[in-house]
Amino acid sequence: MASTMPNTAALSNSGDKTEKTLASSLGELVQASKNLPRRSNGVGSLRRSLAEIRRRAMDMRKYNKEGAKRNPYSKVHYLMMGKGITIEDMEDELRSIDVRPVGSDASAVVPGRRQAAGKAEKADGAGAFGDVGDYMAVQRHESILSAIEQSLSTSARDFDRFVSDNVSAEWKKSTRNVESALQSILKPAQQPQPQPHARTFDKEKKTALAWRSRPSTNILSAQYTFEDVGKDASSAARANPNVSLALRRKFELYAQVVYNLNEARQAGRWYPICTVFADLAKHEMTTRAKQMHEAWMIVRDVCGEGDAEREEAKQRRVAGAGSANSASSASASRPARLEERKFARAYTGEEAQLRQKIVARSRAYLEEQFLDHVTELYAKVAGGAAPASNAQKVQKFVELTRKSKNGKWKVENLTFVNLVPIWATLFYLMRAGCYDEALALVESNVDGFQKLERSFPLYMRAYCASAAHALPADLHDRLANEFNQYFRRLGAQKMDPYKYAVYKLIGRCDLARRDLPSVALTTEDWLWYHLGLVRESGSAGVDAGAGSASAVSAVSAGSADSASSAGADGAFDGPLQPEIYRLGDLQQAVVSLGASAFDGSRSNPLYLQVLLLTGQYERAVKHVFESSEMDAVHLAVGLAYYGLLRVAVSAGGAESTLGAPDAPAIRLMHVSAQGVASIDFPRLVGHYVRAFKLSDPRVAAEYLVQICMCQNTQNPELEKQQIAICQQAVRDLVLETREFVILLGRIDKSGSRVPGVVEKRRKLLCLDDSTTFLHNIAEKAARSAEQEGRPYDCILLYQLAEEYETVLATVNVLLGDFAAAADFRTPLGPVVQADRILGEANIVKLARRLLKMYSGSAEMLARTSASRRHTCDALLQLIDLFVDFTSSAPDLVDILARVKSLGLTPCSPDLSMDRIRAKADEFSALDQPLARCVPNTLIVQMSCISQLLYDLQQGIDAVRFDRLAGSQTNGSKDEKIRQLRLMSKYCMVYAGMVQYKMPQEVYRTLVSLEADV
Structure with a gap:
């Protein structure tokens, strides 16, 4: 420090000179200070690199050494002393700063850095400045460690979030299942009128995502409802089979029928499903059961089950078979009349022949029903009298129903022949299906017919002789002319109303006016009468009213109990127009009238029967669903078995995306622009199955198999879609119930498969072989479970799919996770020996069993790699090692x-x-x-x-x-x-x-x- 200070002796000898020099120096400093950069002048400060700063510092030190040629900084200390700052204090302060720890820390973290730092300090004498590189190395090292630490913590947070989301989703799913199961058990409380915020919540609940990422494709989800079915009706129809003993008994009986149906389908046999369900409904003593019994009998007659059973009984009698094998032999020898999906192609193709068959069968059913009613009424009146003919029964019926208590006829202008109301008796004989008796009545009273009616016996013979009950074209023209001339001349007040009805029925005259004046018709009578007017074919022998295509005019449906007069003055003016009255026109009339027109009596609602008799099977299923989901599902299954149910193309498709806010509503019944109705059959079955999928997974699988009942349609894409939906529903059932052994089976110690319910029904699921089954059901279910973060389910599913290599890979991951997360502060022995670990299967025990199984089977051993087995064995050894390490005396x-x-x-x-x-x-x-x-x-x-x-x-x-x-x-x-x-x-x-x-x-x-x- 002494070398940097001036000589004090020289200063004392030249005092004046020094004062002048000092004054001039201070003046120069003041002048120079004015040229210093200021923040306000806009000139930025200089930024030099570390190397430049080091060079400048070295220059300063060089000129301050003894013997330097010049020392431009020798007078600075005077200025600093004037401000109270001494050079000695600054030097002591600088020497007190310890810059060595920076280099020391770098040497401690980075191997070999301490020696290098020491050598550099000795080389250039700038130890403090030479430690900057070490400091930067330390900072770089810490940055790397910090980045790694941050990456690990981010991964841990992501994993925790993933686990939390899955646990939360599964908890919400379980909560929904419990709520769904208890909803029908708990009596709903009286709720006030919903407020706007409540409606908003309902809307959000509808659009909320169900368990899994794509709830719309899961037809078993409890998240969707049918928008075209009222909430009150849907809640009343949906019943938990476990809510009561009676309902449980019905559920088991119906489930047994579905099981027998699947057994017959799998064996290629025909099964009388309508007869069986009709017998079950017959034993119930409720109005709904009576209604369903009639419904099943209607479908039974349309499908021809009664004819097939009578033919089978006849064959058994002929063969004299009384053994248990007689039924199967008779079934085998029966002609191929009834089989699965027999009417599917004709029904979906809108074939006129099938529609005409539906009309004929429905009309025959109503005639048989009416004859039974007449017979029952006659038996009550006659008491123990001798048996009577059908004609006598009908005559007695006319007297009992058309006469008042004082003996007067309720209907005016009746025509009597031999004291018999000839036209009324003839009408009701035809109503009872007694066409032979009606013809005999006409033949026996030929002389009684008037001049204009003399040709009527000819018309009656042709009408009764025709299987379709239709007149040939020439006779139809003659009858139409007589009808037009007679009833135009005769007013409504003077004609016999039953004569008018018989002429309209036989000749299908004036179809623009289809009501019957002054004739009291019940709902069944009205429907029978309109079915008699319906014709589907355009040939003269079948459709007497058909003309050229240009002459066909549309007709509007009439009311069931219209009171308008067809014989009013001027009612028949104008030329006769040939018209067509098809089944579709009658269906539109029924739909326009609605259920209220046919369900007037609570004890005998008839709307369901009317829908079935007119061939509106989809609307019938929807109508039954509003009162009983169980009956609706089984009715749909029975109709689908014979191919009499149209399935909606959109079922489970893209337009049914439940999670999207702008997704269209899910409907039970879809109606096309042409007015053709179809049922969302997969969702109908799924809606029913979801109530008992957890309690009865085996039964649920039997029902889901019905979705694949879609063959013989004219839409191959629809068939593929239905099969895909069915297989996806089965996979969802497997994942949600986790009943892998019951549904998919198991693999025993020898490596052979023990099939489950789904594998037994693989033929009905359109899975031809076991390989296809394993790929489409077990393997895809395993992939879904893997995507949802359910590794233990993956192990079982991949094991059932015979993907043993994937099983070992998954097991190794779980073993590695368990070993890596081992806590050495607590003993691991009790954890490893427990049956379950954290609520899941004991992965250690499971891995040992799998290794033992694979080692004992040559086939399994060949399908696993040695590296996977080695890894699994090493992990098990490590876990055993950790268990011993955490024991009390290792x-x-x-x-x-x-x-x-x-x-x-x-x-x-x-x-x-x-x-x-x-x-x-x-x-x-x-x-x-x-x-x-x-x-x-x-x-x-x-x-x-x-x-x-x-x-x-x-x-x-x-x-x-x-x-x-x-x-x-x-x-x-x-x-x-x-x-x-x-x-x-x-x-x-x-x-x-x-x-x-x-x-x-x-x-x-x-x-x-x-x-x-």
Whole structure:
């Protein structure tokens, strides 16, 4: 510091000169200070690099040394002393700053950095400035560690969030299932009128996502409802089969029928499903059961089950078969009249022949029903009288119903022949289907017909002789002319109303006016009369009223009980127009009238029967659904079995996306622009199955199989879609119920399959062989479970799919997760020996069973790789090692020996650095489950070494180390300590090489253990 100060003796000899020089220097400084950069002048400050700053500092130091040629900074200390700052204080302050720790820290973190820093300081004498590089190296090192730490924490948060979402989703799903199961059991409380916010919540609930990412494709989801069915009606119809004993009994009986149906379908046999369901409904004593019994009888007659059963009984009588095999032999010898999906192609193709058959069968059913009613009424009146003919019964019926109590006829202008109301009796004979008796009545009273009616016996003969009850074209024209002339001339007040009805029925005259004046018709009478007017074919022999296509005019439907007069003045003016009255016109009339026109009587509602008799099977299913979901589903199954049910193309498709806010509403019945109705059959079945899918998964599978009942349609794409929906529903059932053994079967110890319900029904699911079944059901279900984060379900499903390699891969991942997350502070033995771990199956026991099973089966062994089996075995050994390590009295030497035998980490005193480096390079080649276990293995290894060193130093059991020392079995205590320290050193060297591939806290733990060593 002395070399930098001026000579005080020289200053005292030249005082005046010094004062002048000082004044001029101060003036120069003041003038120069004006040229200094200011913040307000807009000139920025200079930014120099570290190298430039170092060079400038070196220049300053060079000129301040003794012997320098010039010293431009020799007078600065006067200015500083004037401000109270001394150079000595500044020097002491600078010397008190310790810049060495920066270099020291760098040397401690980075190997070899301490010596390099010392050499650099000695080389240029700038130790403080030379430590900047070390400081930057430390910062870079810390940044790398921080980035790795942040990456690990981010991954941990993502994993925790994934687990939380899945647990929350499954909890919400379970809650919905419980609510759905208890909804019909708990009596709904009286709720006030919903407020706007309540409606908003309902809307959000409808559009909320159900369990899994795509709830719309899951027809078993409890999230959707049918928008075209009222909420009140839907709630009343939906019943839990477990709510009462009676309902449970009905559920079991109907489920048994569905099971028998599937058995017959699988064996290729015909099954009389309508007859069976009709018998079941007959035994119930409720109005709904009576209604369903009639409905099943209608479908039975339309399909021809009664004819087939009578033919079968006849064959049995002829063969004299009384054994149990008679039914099957008769069924086998029966002509191919009734079979599964027999009417599907004709019904979906809108064939006129099938529609005419429906009309004829429906009319015959009504005639038989009416004859039974007449017979029952006659039996009540006649008492024990002798049996009467059908004509006598009908005559008695006319007297009882058309006469008042005082003996007067209720209907005026009746025509009597031999004291018999001839036209009324003739009408009701035809109404009862007694066409032979009607013809006999006409033949026996030919003389009684008037002049204009003399041709009527000819018309009657032709009408009764025709199987379709239609007149030939020539006779139809004659009858139409007579009808037009007679009833135009005769007013409504003078004609016999039953004569008018008979002429209209036989000749199908004036179809624009289809009502019957002054004739009291019941609902059944009205329907029978309109069915008699319906014609589908255009040929003269079948449709007497058909003309050219240009002459056909549309007709409007009339009311069932219209009171308008067809014989009013001027009612028949104008030329006769040939018209067509088809089944579709009658269907439109029924729909326009609605259920209120036919369900006037609560004790005998008839709308369902009317819908079935007019061939509107889809509307019938929807109507039944509003009162009983169970009956609606089984009616739909029966109709689908014979192909009499149109299935909606949109079922489960893209337009049914439930989660989208703008998605169209899910409807039970769809109506096309042409007015053709169709039922969402898959969702109908799924809506019913979801109530008992958890309690009765076997029964649920039997019902879901019905969705594939879609063959013989004229839409191949629809068939493929229905099959895909059915198979997806089965997969959803497997995943939601987790009844893998019941549904998919199991694989025994020998490797042979024990089939479950789904595999037994693979033919009905359109899965031709076991390979297709495994791919479409088990394997796809396993993939879905894997996407949803359900690894334990994946193991079972992949095992059932015979994907043994994938099973081992999944098991190894779970074993690796378990071993990597092991907590050494608590014993692992009780955890490993328990039946379940964290609510799931014990993965350790499961892995042992699988390895044993695969080793015992050559087929399974051939389908698994040796590397997978080796990894699984190594993981099991590691878990056993961890269990022993956390036990109350671990054998540390044995644990180290087992660690050495595994070969995951260097665990020997006889190693070279090359071998350790090679072992570190092998870390990247390890299977991921094994690599995740290396950190815990290192901790166990270092813990054992530390404890053994402590025991040796304390003189505790020094002999037991001989088992690990190998050739040094007779070594001294110091030799054993040296070997343990070498093992610790090699372990830490290895850990340092792979520290960035491990959690940072593991490396800290190892460093702490090394300090103890």
